Amino acid sequence: MASQTPSPTADTTSGVDLSFVASILDWLEANIVHIIGAFAVLVIGLLIAGMLSRWAERTLAKHPRFDPTISGFLAKMVKYALWAVVLVTVLSQFGVETASILAALGGMALAVGLALQGTLSNVASGVMILVQRPFVVGEAISVDRFTATVQRIGLFTTELKQFDGLFVMVPNSELWNQPIINLHRHPTRRIELIVGIGYDDSMKQAREVLLALAEQDERALNDPEPQAFVASLDDSSVGVGLRVWCATSDYMQLQWDLTEAAKAKFDEVGLSIPFPQREVTMVPA
Known part of the structure; x- marks a missing residue:
């Protein structure tokens, strides 16, 4: 039987195609400069991207109008953008046509943007809320059908806690x-209290009583000073009003206390608070 002579391009012991290995070595030898350049661009680019991202986050965090959430978000956007630039630069080192890649990425970004239009709208609104700061965590706000305290502001949703303790998550x-x-943005608020008295009662006395109640309470501010006035002439009563300025933190409790004190004082001095009534005249047939 004739013996078989091993092929010069194959290794019979390992089964590895020596021609394939040789082609890889030839490619490495021909492109060693490009490989070293691409590796250097990759390492240096990633380092610069990380440094610029951290610098942007620290810089934005020092600005009073930028929330930590938006600072981190923008810093990540800077990092990802620089990564994309580094990737395109590395590919160009090997002669890859990057224009077609960029066009494909642009088309993909457009498709994703259209598919996530609602989500991206929430992100854009979240960025505007964090930058413009119409409210911050801890403030009470009234919007649409919600009156609640802000618990957390995210890029997609804002978490609220209603005054009755219920949790509400609202898309940005x-x-x-x-x-x-915003119920807590300004340090002072005005209370307006309207109390109805009978048409036979003294409007002057009612105004004096309400002013005295405001002057006796330390929570009522003197600047602007309290005002008492005749607010309305209703079907069954005369509306007498009181306007008092106070600290925002005292608003609710002072309003309750003044309402209770007004009723008690009117009863004490003989001022009536009439209920709705009608006068019926009987006409003989």
Whole structure:
């Protein structure tokens, strides 16, 4: 039987195609400069991207209008953008046509943007809320049908706690696209109390009683000074009003106390608080 001579391009012991290995070595030898350059660009680019990302986060965190959440978000956006630049630069070292890659990535980004239009709207609204600060965590707001305290502001949703203790999660786009009333932004608020008295009672006496109640309470501010006035002439009563300025933290309790004190004082001095009534005249047939 004739003996078989091993092929010069194959290794009979390991089964490895020596021609394939040789082609890899030839490619490495021909592109060693590009490989070293690409590796250097990759390492240096990643280091610079990390440094710039951390610098951007520290810089934005020092600005009073930027929340830590938005600082971290923008810093990550800077890092990812620099990573994309580094990747394109590395590919260009090997002669890869990057224009087609960028066009494909742009098309993918457009498709994803259209698919996630609602989500991206919430993200954009979250960024605007964190930058413009119509409210911050801990403040009470009134928006749409919610009156609650802000618990957390995220990029997608805002978490609220209603005054009755219920948890509410609202998409940021719904908050940003509606008027927002911030109940705690200013240090002082005005209380307006309207009390009805009978038409036979003295309006002057009612105004004096209400002013005295405001002057006796230390929580009522003297600047602006309290005001008492005749507010309305209703069907069954005369509305007498009291306007008092106080600290925002005292608003609710002072309003309750003044309402209770007004009723007690009116009863004491003989001022009536009439209920709705009608006068019926009987006409003989």
